[in-house]
Amino acid sequence: MRILYYSFSCAPCAGSDEGLGWLWPFYMRNDHEVYVVTRKDRKPQIERYLKDQNITNMRFFYCDIPDWMNFYYKTGKGFLAYQKLWQYPAYGMIKKLHKKYQFDLIHHVSTTDFRLIGFVYKLDTHYILGPLGGAQQTPAYLRDYTKNNSREEKMRALINRLTISNPGYQKAINKADYIFLANKETYQYIYPYIKEKERCRLLLDIAIDKSKISPGEDTGRQKTDRKTDSIADQDKVMTFIWSGRMVYRKGLELLLDALDCIDRKLPYKVVLCGEGPEMEHLKELSREKRLEGHISFTGQLTYEKMQKN
Template sequence: MRILLSAYACKPGVGSEPGVGWRWAMHLAKTHDVIVLTHERFRNDIEPALNNFPGPRPRFVFHETRLLRRVPFNSITALPKYIIWQLSVLPTAIRLIGEARYDVIMHLTMGTFRYPSWLGFLGVPFVFGPAGGGERAPMRFFHGLPVRERLVEFARTALIVSGKFDPLLWIAHSRARLIFARTEQTRQALPFFLRNRVVIRQEIGSDPTADKREPAARLPEEPLRLVMGARLLGWKGVHIAIETMAVLRTRGVCATLDVFGQGHLQEWLTGKLRGLGLDDCVRLRGYVPFEEMQQHMRSAHCFLFPSLHDSGGTVVLEAFGNGLPVVCLDLGGPKDFVTRESGRVVGTAGRGIGEVARALADEIEDLNRDDALRRKLAAGALARGRELSWVNQMDGAMRLINGVLDTSTGSDVVEMER
């Protein structure tokens, strides 16, 4: 099969969206003829990695809008540059289609339903996703955060709702034979007449290390070492993690929390830690490279992730791959990864921040008190990681795509998945 893969974000050796683009491109190239459309800014990372990669490789076509080449990439320009890229890449895609016959065009990154791809208009069967972005959390979980965070969340909710009434979004997504949504909330955020071609599917996977090990040992008097990987933003739930640690301290539980990630709430969260007297047991460690993050996970005892609306949560699967039980909330995509054998999912219905923090503390206290339980869940995390491996996730998606391509339309994809 010849595949034109649109992966605006694509970079080796990293996580998140760029890592997704790279992993899919390299895996699909093992059994298919793959041409990848990606942004020019990833060229210097991709080309050296390709030169050292054994076996079949995809062909990369780098594109940047000429007028925006001198515009820096940052949090302000990222979205406009992406939207313009999706339009300006069309002539390049048309040229590629004119040079060879393609069996399918796949849009992979960026994976958000609100900003569609226009590659479905090129006369080739089109698959969109997996995409998220329709996940929401109750506004009560943003109580106490800076006003800016609450305003941003309110605006985001309005944007999600507006998707059901956006004719451009309707038109673009209607060209897809198959739409992969990361969660049911994203599926419900789409117009009703598109939902029969939506399948719930995650694009991310776990990468369990080849040299499997025992869970990190814990000495009798050693603190329970918790770790969290998240940007320091309101919706990532770091403030809830801090409240959880405050509850644990009042109960006399000996635990530490290392938070890896950066963001504009760094100063606010630091002040909150000082105010609660937790700066001796909760450390905001900032950004660390991917491999270093894996090392920190391997030496920890539990992964705490009270994110409020992550559509996936790559870091959760990374935790599984490192044998870490995960404690998360029943919001967004992470809840679909975590089972009773690999961690704990805390319910949020009818609860505020304080009640959720106490419920999270209950689960962590169980792990602190019962090390046999912790080790059992750690083994379950490794097993869950193998089940949700990158290879299994990607191959499962390709089976669905092949099934849709074998039919005349994508109207029955939901029934096929069932």
């Protein structure tokens, strides 16, 4: 089967959307003829990896909006607008590629935002969407955690409603052979608008490189040995790692409130990896709650460094 992957975010040796956009075609290449359209800033990293690993059964095509209007590359701001604008040149390129290669299937795998699915549904071929997310809303009983961002919450809800009520959007999602949703909230939001319900499925948007998973080892110890070990382990520090962009919607302030309820004598540590507009506020909050001995901030780490944590 000849498959085109529509991957705005795509990079080897990465997590999150980048890993998702990379690993779908990476693993499918062994059984199918794989093509990928992604943005041009990923080209050096992707081409270097393909060369180093001697991978010849993945074909990449790079496109982007004009440099003069690409404010995201210049300032690092306006990522949502950049993602939206990128859909236009991407569709133009995919349309030309489809005319040349006649893809059996086009899979929109990234972005995972349900509001940004592009225009490839207009092409005459099989079509898969997702896994998509983004329709989650803060529950009423947790609204205190969004009080400083109420305007953004309302704008997000408005954009969601405008998106799902758009006839063109409804046509796009109903053209899909399958539409995968990453969480129950997005599933429940979109499901009523899907005419053929069996096409709508839940699928986590988690990308895992199988080579990074260490299989469990069978030590052959008796139950008495494991019981002795569990007693010794009580003196060890249990460490939790969180990774992501520090924005209010991630619920990190709620996490700090939860940690504030735990006995300070318990041996645990929480490591927060990443950056974002909430970082300094969270650091100050952890100091106010006297959690410094249990929580640490690493800042943004590379994928390689994350593997060593």
